[in-house]
Structure formats: C-alpha cells, structure tokens
Amino acid sequence: MDSSQIVDDTTAAVELRALSKQFGGVRANADVNLRVERGTIHGVIGENGAGKSTAMKILYGIYRPDAGEIFVGGKKCVWASPSDAIAMGIGMVHQHFMLAGPYSALDNILLGAEPVRWGFIERKKARERLESLARQYGLPVEWDRPVEQLPVGIQQRIEILKLLYRHSNILILDEPTSVLTPQETSDLFANLKKLRDEGKTIVIITHKLKEVMSFTDRVTVFRAGKVTGEVETSRTNPQELANLMVGRKVVLSIDVPPARPRPETAIEVQGLSLAGPSGSRHKLSDVSFSVKRGEIVGVAGVEGNGQSELLQALLHPRESRCRTAGPVRYLANDVTVWDAAKIRDLGVAVIPEDRQSEGLLLERPVSENFLLGLQRSDAFSRAGFLRLRNLEKTATLAVEEYDVRPRGLMNTAGQLSGGNQQKLIVAREFQRQPQVLIAAQPTRGVDVGAIEFIHNRIVRARDEGAGVLLVSSELDEILTLADRILVLYEGRVVAEFQRADVSERELGLKMGGG
Amino acid sequence: MLAQLLASTLRVSTPLIFAALGGMFSERAGVVNIALEGMMLLGAFGAAVGTLVTHSPWLGSACGMGAGILLAALYGLFAIRLRANQIVAGTAINMLALGLTPFLCKILYDVTGSTPPIPIDQRFRTAPLYLSWVLVLVCWVWMKRTPSGLWISFAGEHPEALNAAGIRVNRVRWLAVLISGALAGMGGASLSIFLSSSFSRNMTAGRGFMALAALIFGKWKPVPTAIACLLFGFAEAVQIRLQGVSLLGSKPIPVQFIQILPYLVTILVLAGFVGHSRAPKAAGTPFQRE
Numbered sequence: 001m002d003s004s005q006i007v008d009d010t011t012a013a014v015e016l017r018a019l020s021k022q023f024g025g026v027r028a029n030a031d032v033n034l035r036v037e038r039g040t041i042h043g044v045i046g047e048n049g050a051g052k053s054t055a056m057k058i059l060y061g062i063y064r065p066d067a068g069e070i071f072v073g074g075k076k077c078v079w080a081s082p083s084d085a086i087a088m089g090i091g092m093v094h095q096h097f098m099l100a101g102p103y104s105a106l107d108n109i110l111l112g113a114e115p116v117r118w119g120f121i122e123r124k125k126a127r128e129r130l131e132s133l134a135r136q137y138g139l140p141v142e143w144d145r146p147v148e149q150l151p152v153g154i155q156q157r158i159e160i161l162k163l164l165y166r167h168s169n170i171l172i173l174d175e176p177t178s179v180l181t182p183q184e185t186s187d188l189f190a191n192l193k194k195l196r197d198e199g200k201t202i203v204i205i206t207h208k209l210k211e212v213m214s215f216t217d218r219v220t221v222f223r224a225g226k227v228t229g230e231v232e233t234s235r236t237n238p239q240e241l242a243n244l245m246v247g248r249k250v251v252l253s254i255d256v257p258p259a260r261p262r263p264e265t266a267i268e269v270q271g272l273s274l275a276g277p278s279g280s281r282h283k284l285s286d287v288s289f290s291v292k293r294g295e296i297v298g299v300a301g302v303e304g305n306g307q308s309e310l311l312q313a314l315l316h317p318r319e320s321r322c323r324t325a326g327p328v329r330y331l332a333n334d335v336t337v338w339d340a341a342k343i344r345d346l347g348v349a350v351i352p353e354d355r356q357s358e359g360l361l362l363e364r365p366v367s368e369n370f371l372l373g374l375q376r377s378d379a380f381s382r383a384g385f386l387r388l389r390n391l392e393k394t395a396t397l398a399v400e401e402y403d404v405r406p407r408g409l410m411n412t413a414g415q416l417s418g419g420n421q422q423k424l425i426v427a428r429e430f431q432r433q434p435q436v437l438i439a440a441q442p443t444r445g446v447d448v449g450a451i452e453f454i455h456n457r458i459v460r461a462r463d464e465g466a467g468v469l470l471v472s473s474e475l476d477e478i479l480t481l482a483d484r485i486l487v488l489y490e491g492r493v494v495a496e497f498q499r500a501d502v503s504e505r506e507l508g509l510k511m512g513g514g
Numbered sequence: 515m516l517a518q519l520l521a522s523t524l525r526v527s528t529p530l531i532f533a534a535l536g537g538m539f540s541e542r543a544g545v546v547n548i549a550l551e552g553m554m555l556l557g558a559f560g561a562a563v564g565t566l567v568t569h570s571p572w573l574g575s576a577c578g579m580g581a582g583i584l585l586a587a588l589y590g591l592f593a594i595r596l597r598a599n600q601i602v603a604g605t606a607i608n609m610l611a612l613g614l615t616p617f618l619c620k621i622l623y624d625v626t627g628s629t630p631p632i633p634i635d636q637r638f639r640t641a642p643l644y645l646s647w648v649l650v651l652v653c654w655v656w657m658k659r660t661p662s663g664l665w666i667s668f669a670g671e672h673p674e675a676l677n678a679a680g681i682r683v684n685r686v687r688w689l690a691v692l693i694s695g696a697l698a699g700m701g702g703a704s705l706s707i708f709l710s711s712s713f714s715r716n717m718t719a720g721r722g723f724m725a726l727a728a729l730i731f732g733k734w735k736p737v738p739t740a741i742a743c744l745l746f747g748f749a750e751a752v753q754i755r756l757q758g759v760s761l762l763g764s765k766p767i768p769v770q771f772i773q774i775l776p777y778l779v780t781i782l783v784l785a786g787f788v789g790h791s792r793a794p795k796a797a798g799t800p801f802q803r804e
Binding site: 081082083086092094096098099100101102103107108110111112113114116119120121 | 659660661664665667668671672674675676677678679680681792795
C-alpha cells in the first residue's frame with residue numbers, strides 16, 4: 001500500500017475539483033478547487049460561514065458533495081463515511097475535541113481501532129506502539145490518566161496521536177489554536193513542523209492570519225463558499241489575505257489613542273472569592289481590581305481560568321453560586337445584593353460571553369431581540385404596554401447605524417451570521433449610553449470586518465466616558481484595546497500591566513501560569 | 515436468624531441485580547432506561563407462561579428474556595430510531611407492560627390477576643442467584659476489557675467521538691438496549707419462577723426503578739451496582755421479616771407500613787447520593803449523524 005501510494009512527486013496529496021454543496025437552498029460550497037501538496041503545511045482560511053469547514057468535512061467524508069471530485073494521492077475517491085477517508089490515510093482533529101473525559105488517554109486513542117486477542121483488548125500491545133510513535137514525533141502523554149485531568153494542549157496531542165495511530169498521512173486540524181495558550185500554540189506548531197518533515201501533510205483550518213503567516217507553506221482563502229485565492233505564504237502578507245477573506249479592504253489593527261481616565265471608579269471589586277461546588281477549589285480567589293471611567297481594562301487568560309465566574313459575579317452578584325466574599329461596586333454603589341435589572345439601570349451594558357445562549361433569543365425577530373432588557377424603559381413602554389412604533393423606529397435606526405445585515409427587523413436572530421448577531425447585541429447595549437461596559441469575548445467567531453467595527457465602538461464608548469472591562473482570550477484583542485491588562489490564571493489575578501510595558505511573550509507566559 | 519436474613523437478602527436481590535445490570539448497558543450507552551420496570555414485568559409474565567408451557571424453568575426464562583427483548587426493541591424504536599424523549603417513551607413502555615400483562619393473562623387463562631401456579635419442581639431453586647453473580651463478573655470484564663464494552667462507554671459519554679472513530683453509535687446503542695431488555699426480562703423471570711410461584715399483576719412493584727436507583731448509587735459500574743442491589747435487597751428482606759412482628763407488645767405494625775421500607779431506602783439513597791454520582795454525559799440525548 002505504502003509504495004503504491006507514492007505515484008510521483010508532482011501528485012498532490014489531496015485535490016478537490018469543482019466541489020459544490022448546498023444545505024437546504026443555502027450554498028455552502030460552490031465550485032471549490034483546492035490542491036494540497038505532499039509534505040506541506042497548508043492553511044485554509046476564511047470567515048465564519050465561508051465554507052472552509054464544509055469543504056474539509058467533505059474531504060473527511062462527513063458530508064457528501066452535490067457535485068465535484070476528490071482525489072487523494074492522485075486517486076479518485078468517493079466516500080460513504082469517514083471510515084473510508086480514514087482508510088485512505090486522512091485524519092481530522094475537530095475543533096471540539098473528540099475525547100471522553102473520564103476515560104484514559106489510551107482508551108481514547110484506541111477507540112475503534114483496538115488490537116484484539118481472544119476477544120479482549122490488548123492494551124499492552126497498543127501502548128508499546130503508541131510509545132514508539134510518541135518518541136518518534138516527540139509527543140509524550142500520560143497514557144493512563146483520565147483525559148479530563150490533562151491540560152488542553154496535551155488533549156490536542158492525544159488527538160494527533162489518534163491520527164498517527166491510525167496511520168494517517170494527511171492531517172486536517174480545525175481551528176487548532178482556539179483553546180491554546182500562546183506557548184501551547186507554538187509547541188503545537190513546532191510539533192506540526194516535525195510531522196511535516198517526517199513526510200506528513202497537514203491542513204489547518206483557521207481564521208487567524210498571524211498563524212497562517214508564520215506556520216504555513218501555502219494558503220487557500222475562502223469567501224462566501226468559493227475559493228478566492230491560493231497563494232504561497234512567503235509571497236503574500238496579512239493585509240492581502242484579509243482583503244481576500246472579506247472582499248474589500250479592511251483595517252487590520254485599529255489605532256487606539258491613549259485613554260484619559262477620569263477619577264471616578266466604574267467597577268470595583270475587592271477580595272472577590274467564589275468557591276466551586278461542594279468544597280472544591282476556589283473558582284476565584286481574592287480578586288481585586290478597579291476600572292476607572294474612560295479606560296479599558298483587559299482581562300487576559302486562557303479560557304476556563306475563572307473568566308466565566310468573574311462575569312457571573314459581576315453581573316449577578318446576588319445569585320452567584322457559592323459566593324463567599326468580596327463586595328462588587330459600580331459607580332460607587334455597592335451592588336452585592338442587587339438584582340441584575342437594578343444593576344443594568346445604573347447604565348451597565350453587557351456583551352455576554354456566549355451570545356447565542358445569553359445574549360439573544362434565536363427564534364425571535366431582530367426587533368424583539370433589540371428590545372431585550374430595555375422593555376421597561378420609558379422609551380419603549382408606557383402603562384404596561386410596549387410602544388411598538390417607537391421600537392420599530394429606534395430599532396430601524398440602530399440596525400442601520402450598526403450595520404446589521406440583513407436589515408429586516410422581522411428576521412429571526414438565528415438567521416443572522418455570528419458577526420451580525422454580535423453587532424445586534426452591541427447596538428442594543430449601546431442604547432443605554434453605557435457608563436460601564438462589560439464586554440466578554442466581544443469578537444469571538446466574528447469576521448474580520450465586524451471585528452474592526454466592534455473594536456471601534458468599544459473605543460468610542462471609552463472615550464465617551466464609559467469604564468470598560470474587556471474579557472478576552474484573544475491576546476491580540478487585549479493588546480490592541482486595553483489600557484491596563486490583568487492576567488487571570490486559575491482564578492487569581494496573577495499579574496497587572498500597563499499596555500505599553502508588556503510584550504506578547506510576557507503576557508503569554510503569565511497566562512500559562514509562568 | 516441473621517443467617518436467614520442474609521440468605522433472604524441474596525435471594526430477593528437477584529431480580530434487582532439482573533435488571534440493574536441491564537440498565538447499566540443501556541445507560542452507559544447513552545439511553546436512559548426507565549422502561550426497565552416494564553421490561554421486567556413483561557419478562558416475569560413471559561417466563562411464567564413459558565414455564566407453564568414447556569415445564570422447564572430454563573426455557574421459561576428464555577421466554578422471559580425474549581419478552582424483555584421484544585419490549586426493548588419497541589423502546590429502541592422510539593428512543594433510538596425515532597429519537598423520542600426517552601423519559602416519555604420509557605413511561606409509555608411501562609404503562610404498556612402494566613396493561614398488556616393482565617390482558618394477555620385474561621386471553622390465555624381467563625383471569626387477570628395471576629397465571630396458574632407453577633409446580634415447585636419446575637421452578638428455579640438457586641440457579642438465578644448464582645447466575646446473577648457470575649453475570650456481575652462477566653459484565654465487569656466485558657466493560658473493562660472488550661472493544662464492545664469500550665464502544666458502549668463512549669456511546670454514552672461522547673457519541674461524536676465514537677462516530678468519528680468510525681463506529682456506528684446507534685448500532686452500539688441498539689445492542690445495549692436489547693441486552694438491557696434481555697437482562698431485565700431475566701430479572702422478571704427470577705421474580706415469577708424463582709422467588710414466587712406464578713406471575714401476578716404488577717408483581718415488579720417498582721423494582722425496575724429500584725434497580726435504576728442501585729445503578730445510580732453504584733455509579734453505573736457493575737460491581738458497585740450489584741452491591742447497591744444488595745442494600746435494597748436487605749431492606750426488602752428486613753421488610754419481609756418484620757411483617758407480623760409486634761413492637762412493644764401492642765398490635766402488629768400494619769403491613770402496608772412495613773412495606774414502605776425498601777422504597778424509603780431507595781429515596782434516601784437517591785436523595786443522598788445522586789448529587790455525587792456522575793451519569794454518562796450523553797445519557798438521554800438521542801444521537802444523529804451530521
């Protein structure tokens with residue numbers, strides 16, 4: 001098999017020809033052509049919904065194409081299911097890891113490919129083979145530990161070993177760095193380079209231009225279901241790629257003038273602690289900080305280090321589970337026992353962490369989503385009845401101003417793309433003329449064009465006097481926007497920097513607990 | 515007296531162990547199985563009828579298991595194939611079994627209350643008791659050491675991972691649900707042709723649910739689950755022992771009151787331990803391939 005696969009060096013590892021795919025009338029891929037050379041790291045970039053994941057899922061056999069052909073090593077292939085693709089040496093690391101937490105690393109890797117003797121799994125044999133693979137590629141893992149006890153970087157390593165164990169030669173990684181620290185990210189790419197040098201072909205789906213620039217050999221750009229460009233990385237630059245992705249000229253990093261903080265404090269917490277359920281470790285320990293009006297304070301950290309708990313404590317101080325200590329103050333009011341509505345009436349705007357579950361009612365129209373939380377304000381209600389005409393007028397203006405597309409107020413929020421959902425939330429929250437803005441992962445899964453827009457709005461809110469707390473796991477975002485930076489690690493604030501005084505490397509180290 | 519009580523505990527635990535192990539397969543594979551009660555009941559009926567017809571408890575219990583499998587197949591149709599809500603579908607199955615058994619009884623024997631008695635030489639003496647403990651060990655090895663055991667675990671914990679590994683999740687779930695029907699049927703059989711001498715109306719009386727409680731208490735693992743069954747079995751043995759006993763020289767405690775005991779233990783155990791026990795993550799969630 002191995003010798004017959006190597007036809008000659010000019011054959012692509014993978015080639016997609018004129019691939020098309022529709023989902024119920026929506027065109028996900030149209031006439032996609034993509035060629036991945038053998039032994040390279042190939043980036044596939046595009047905004048959300050541009051069709052890059054669809055194309056890769058077709059390649060992996062999860063979806064069947066409506067039209068078009070797949071060639072692997074020069075051979076035409078038709079997949080009935082992922083098993084066929086796996087048999088041809090294609091493997092995929094999904095964005096959400098396919099690992100069962102309570103089971104050992106070993107079992108997670110073996111699953112579906114167990115060596116069996118007399119009906120029993122031969123774990124010893126499997127382990128020996130894995131250990132030699134781990135040595136060959138420099139990917140050591142504690143085989144017997146439950147996966148949930150291992151750090152995310154190691155979990156990803158387990159996913160990669162899973163593919164190697166199945167003799168994959170073509171590795172597809174879907175947004176592999178979204179949950180990694182900067183250090184883990186550079187480890188990952190070092191490992192991928194090693195794999196490439198050992199002859200593997202690697203395809204990375206991502207929307208991070210920086211990674212594409214520093215780690216790939218070639219790039220294919222998707223936009224609106226089509227391939228808009230395929231270039232050699234060394235012959236392009238981030239600006240060109242961004243323009244190909246968005247279809248117009250975008251401003252990659254906005255210039256943020258320095259803040260002029262006012263003396264008044266917008267948010268203040270002192271010694272905030274939050275214990276997890278049933279006496280487990282503290283989810284937040286002794287967190288103290290303050291945000292002045294007119295400044296942006298960024299909270300950096302890898303996800304899962306207490307950000308969600310911090311937001312919970314700030315937005316629902318009264319209901320925060322297992323709350324143990326520490327007052328929360330907004331604009332010099334102690335709000336520890338206030339309910340959310342009362343807090344919001346102080347002029348607190350919130351861009352929630354998870355826009356789909358906390359920020360919007362996906363089944364309801366845009367106009368109602370715009371009203372959420374404002375339904376009791378004088379502008380939209382009188383004597384217990386909604387002032388629908390006012391709502392329509394204001395919402396129409398806001399949708400225009402914040403460029404939510406499509407414009408229709410009667411579309412459901414679920415029909416909007418991620419970026420437009422987020423813009424809708426920003427439009428709504430800014431109706432309050434915020435004095436305090438809490439923005440959590442404001443540009444997660446949002447396309448490059450919308451990122452630019454949202455960032456500009458946040459800065460404008462700051463300049464109009466709002467105190468902004470920006471919680472983000474995107475280091476670039478923090479470094480672009482924040483005037484001061486706090487690093488959250490395992491529920492503690494482990495470092496505080498002025499933006500001007502800190503390098504990305506230094507921040508990355510602190511985020512990893514260093 | 516203690517020895518008697520322990521012997522009795524072992525005996526009355528037997529149906530619980532079979533049913534709980536059955537439940538383990540289905541729930542570990544991600545299908546919540548409150549239909550265990552109904553499968554047990556139909557199994558008890560099937561075993562009684564089978565024994566009356568074939569005059570062999572072995573063939574009879576095979577009939578009981580078959581009846582359990584049939585009902586499990588119906589449950590699987592709703593819960594797996596049609597992706598119905600598992601609690602609702604399970605409740606429907608239980609009600610079906612509750613109504614179907616007297617109905618069939620009426621057709622076959624012209625009474626709704628119970629089947630005719632099974633002669634003592636055609637009933638089990640001890641076999642199900644030993645069999646149940648052998649089965650505990652088999653299940654333990656099965657789940658830990660075989661590929662299908664691993665697949666069942668992943669089908670309940672992370673079905674997408676199993677699917678991505680090239681194994682058909684719903685096939686694994688079907689297998690697990692059918693096994694669970696067979697074992698629940700065997701549990702029912704050990705009620706009707708081992709612990710008593712005939713099938714009688716609603717003779718499971720919540721034992722299917724008790725088996726579920728034992729499963730939760732035992733953290734969905736075979737050996738701890740079996741031990742939890744012993745605890746419930748003990749409560750039942752004590753209950754049987756206490757019937758007719760008078761406290762403080764007065765009149766005997768009303769029997770209905772004593773009969774509460776096993777259920778009370780179930781509630782206390784569930785209330786006290788459920789929070790600490792972690793169910794398979796995907797239990798109750800139907801699986802659909804992308």
